[in-house]
Amino acid sequence: xxxxxxxxxxxxxxxxxxxxxxxxxxxxxxxxxxxxxxxxxxxxxxxxxxxxxxxxxxxxxxxxxxxxxxxxxxxxxxxxxxxxxxxxxxxxxxxxxxxxxxxxxxxxxxxxxxxxxxxxxxxxxxxxxxxxxxxxxxxxxxxxxxxxxxxxxxxxxxxxxxxxxxxxxxxxxxxxxxxxxxxxxxxxxxxxxxxxxxxxxxxxxxxxxxxxxxxxxxxxxxxxxxxxxxxxxxxxxxxxxxxxxxxxxxx
Numbered sequence: 001x002x003x004x005x006x007x008x009x010x011x012x013x014x015x016x017x018x019x020x021x022x023x024x025x026x027x028x029x030x031x032x033x034x035x036x037x038x039x040x041x042x043x044x045x046x047x048x049x050x051x052x053x054x055x056x057x058x059x060x061x062x063x064x065x066x067x068x069x070x071x072x073x074x075x076x077x078x079x080x081x082x083x084x085x086x087x088x089x090x091x092x093x094x095x096x097x098x099x100x101x102x103x104x105x106x107x108x109x110x111x112x113x114x115x116x117x118x119x120x121x122x123x124x125x126x127x128x129x130x131x132x133x134x135x136x137x138x139x140x141x142x143x144x145x146x147x148x149x150x151x152x153x154x155x156x157x158x159x160x161x162x163x164x165x166x167x168x169x170x171x172x173x174x175x176x177x178x179x180x181x182x183x184x185x186x187x188x189x190x191x192x193x194x195x196x197x198x199x200x201x202x203x204x205x206x207x208x209x210x211x212x213x214x215x216x217x218x219x220x221x222x223x224x225x226x227x228x229x230x231x232x233x234x235x236x237x238x239x240x241x242x243x244x245x246x247x248x249x250x251x
Contacts, residue, residue, distance in 0.1 A: 010089050011119065011135045015126050022096070024118035027111065029098030029182075038118040041125075045117030048124045049077050052136050056144060071155070075147040076140055079113045079205055085139050086112025091119075108187050110205035156215035156225075159234065160192070163224065170195050172218070174211050177201050190214045 005021050008014050015021055020041075028037035053076050057069050064072075075081065086092070091112045123132050157172075164172050175198070177189040190210035191201035199221050202213025216232065219225035226233050 007089075007094055007119065011123070013123055013127065013131050013135060015122070017126055020122035020126055021119075024122045025094050025096050025115055027095060027097045030096050038114065041118035041121040042114045043121075044124070045119070045121035046077070048120050048129070048132055049082075049117060049136070052129075052133055053077050053140060053144070056137065056140070057148075060144070061148065072144060072147045074155070076143045079110060079209060081143055082113035082116045083109035083205070086116045088139075089116075091115045108181055108205055110187075113205070156212050156219055156232075159224075160194075160215040160218055163219075163222075164194055168195060172215070174214065176207065176210075192218050194218065 004018055005015075007021060007025075024038050024041055026036070026038050028034045028039060031037045050073065053073050054069070057064070057072050057076075061069065061072075087109075095111060095115060097111070120132055120136065123135060160172055164170050173193045175191050175193060177191055179186050179188050181187050187203055187205055188207045188210040189201050189203050190207060190213070191198050192211070192214040193199070199214065199218035202210050202217055204210030204213055216225060219234070224234060
């Protein structure tokens, strides 16, 4: 394969229109108008990613109902998952970002996640859905399997809330302790309090992600969760108690 950009070797795809690569890595901080950045590609890539994942889950688990498939999909296409893929691919080294962001000790993980979605869209526009599947499925299959086996799909907020309401007769309260970074890539520091006890806080690329991390920290502190080889294990029956009939939305 003739490689004109290092990312082509990493994704195993050669672009006909190389300008799509540049656009996929162009952050809003280096443009005079956000429409010239990778944000539009990110929007499309999110949808294409969802399609590939949904089709794979549908084909692989014919016995699952909509709610169960939705939980697996939510874990696999999350910003956390996309950021992990971006880190595995060293996406950050290809990003085109403003000078102000280059001075930061560490770039927000949301930048890598957005670039991954933008690359997905670029491949889709350039070559259609099949090259996207070829690129994504080897990366996503282990995550799909892990989410299906976990029983919790990383919705730690719902699990903690169910436990607190049933066992402690209270509801967890999430507190934003601070934030950092520019408005277009801000990170949040969030902790959760239960009956006056504040548990270890977590940073996240959004309040939602930070809250999930804080909830996991609380579950770990309460002896309800453990992490082994990067996989979260919950105390037996805890996930089923939180989602007895489907997902947290009642599906």
